[in-house]
Amino acid sequence: xxxxxxxxEPAGIGPDIAVxxxxxxINKNLLVFTDPDLLLKRAKRLKxxxxxxxxxAKLKGEISVFPIKLNAKSKAGxxxxxxxxxxxxxxxxxxxxxxxxxxxxxxxxxVHKGVINQSGINFIGHTEYLANLTNVDxxxxxxxxxxxxxxxxxxxxxxxxxxxxxxxxxxTRTIEIIHNSLPLIGIKKPHILVCGLxxxxxxxxxxxxxxxxxxxxxxxxxxxxxxNISGAVPADTAFTPDSLKKHDVILAMYHDQGLPVxxxxxxxxxxxxxxxxxxxxxxxxHGTALDLAGxxxxxxxxxxxxxxxxKMLIKNAQSK
Numbered sequence: 001x002x003x004x005x006x007x008x009e010p011a012g013i014g015p016d017i018a019v020x021x022x023x024x025x026i027n028k029n030l031l032v033f034t035d036p037d038l039l040l041k042r043a044k045r046l047k048x049x050x051x052x053x054x055x056x057a058k059l060k061g062e063i064s065v066f067p068i069k070l071n072a073k074s075k076a077g078x079x080x081x082x083x084x085x086x087x088x089x090x091x092x093x094x095x096x097x098x099x100x101x102x103x104x105x106x107x108x109x110x111v112h113k114g115v116i117n118q119s120g121i122n123f124i125g126h127t128e129y130l131a132n133l134t135n136v137d138x139x140x141x142x143x144x145x146x147x148x149x150x151x152x153x154x155x156x157x158x159x160x161x162x163x164x165x166x167x168x169x170x171x172t173r174t175i176e177i178i179h180n181s182l183p184l185i186g187i188k189k190p191h192i193l194v195c196g197l198x199x200x201x202x203x204x205x206x207x208x209x210x211x212x213x214x215x216x217x218x219x220x221x222x223x224x225x226x227x228n229i230s231g232a233v234p235a236d237t238a239f240t241p242d243s244l245k246k247h248d249v250i251l252a253m254y255h256d257q258g259l260p261v262x263x264x265x266x267x268x269x270x271x272x273x274x275x276x277x278x279x280x281x282x283x284x285x286h287g288t289a290l291d292l293a294g295x296x297x298x299x300x301x302x303x304x305x306x307x308x309x310x311k312m313l314i315k316n317a318q319s320k
Contacts, residue, residue, distance in 0.1 A: 001104050001311075001314060002031045002056075002064075002104060004107065005018065005030050006087075008109035009083075009109075010035070011080065011288070012287075013109075013293050015039055016046065016292075016293060016294065016296070017284075017303050018030075018032045019063070020048070020296070020298070022048075022050050022060075023048060025059070028056075028058070028062075032064065032065050032066070033065075033090045033093055033094040034065065035067065036052045036067050038074055053065070070083055076293040076294030077290045077294060081118055085121070088116070088121065091108070092133065095130065095133050098279040106279065108281065108282075109284060109303075110283075112288050125156040128156070130277055140178060141275075142272075143258075143285065144271050144309065145266025145269055145305075146266060147265070150258040150259065151258075153251060156255065157255070159254065162197070162253065166210050168214055171215070172218060175194075175218075175227070178192055178275060182248065184317060185312070185316065191230070191249075192229045192230070193229075193233065193246075195251060195252050196253070199234065200234050268299055269302070271302070273313075280317065282306045283306060285302045285305075
């Protein structure tokens, strides 16, 4: 059961995660898509011994690596624009290995979106990039921690563009994907609570009409089609303790409507899941942390959460 891992930005803490995780005395089943020299160099800086393996890493210090050469030299904490293509190439190759079933799933490390765009490559985020790479019409970004699942109707958009992207067709596909994907995590008929876009869910149209014209009519239609769905409700109502006890997933309309809540509850214990792909993809919930790269002063909490969640998803998929 090989799981692919792309460390992401080579100057960030992704390589550190691979090196530090390798110190565990377990059968890791992790295949790291990166430059072996990058790991060796980072291990030296961290004063940790590692051994690059072609086969399955089983012993302390061993790392199974699918070698992908850096485009340019990399130093911990210092960005090199010339390595932007390397980051995406790692994703491309890992994705191919998931599609051909060599790997059961993909865990992605943090990338630096700004750096990739500065290099001249249009990159919005992992969720959108993997959707395009696998030719699926729609994916859904969902973050999960103990007691809370938050999905997003829109992902990496400026706030000024969110309203224009709340459309019936797109929102319908988002809810369909959530409804069809959550059984994989053990929720057979998920109760979905939909947030409104506007304060007070539009206040009857006085604070915005997206709820009246788009969101609520769609919810009513899906209810008639057998969906267990409620809304639209104000976000400050959706995330109260009483509300969370009644619902399996909260659908937020935009990135910062939902993510601050879940990260405040479960930071370092939250996993990012892409629903709708032809394979399982999870991610850590933190950024590149350039200032911590090469220091050893990092937590593997989010990575371990992503890995454990991935193993659970693989097990559930196999039992279907």
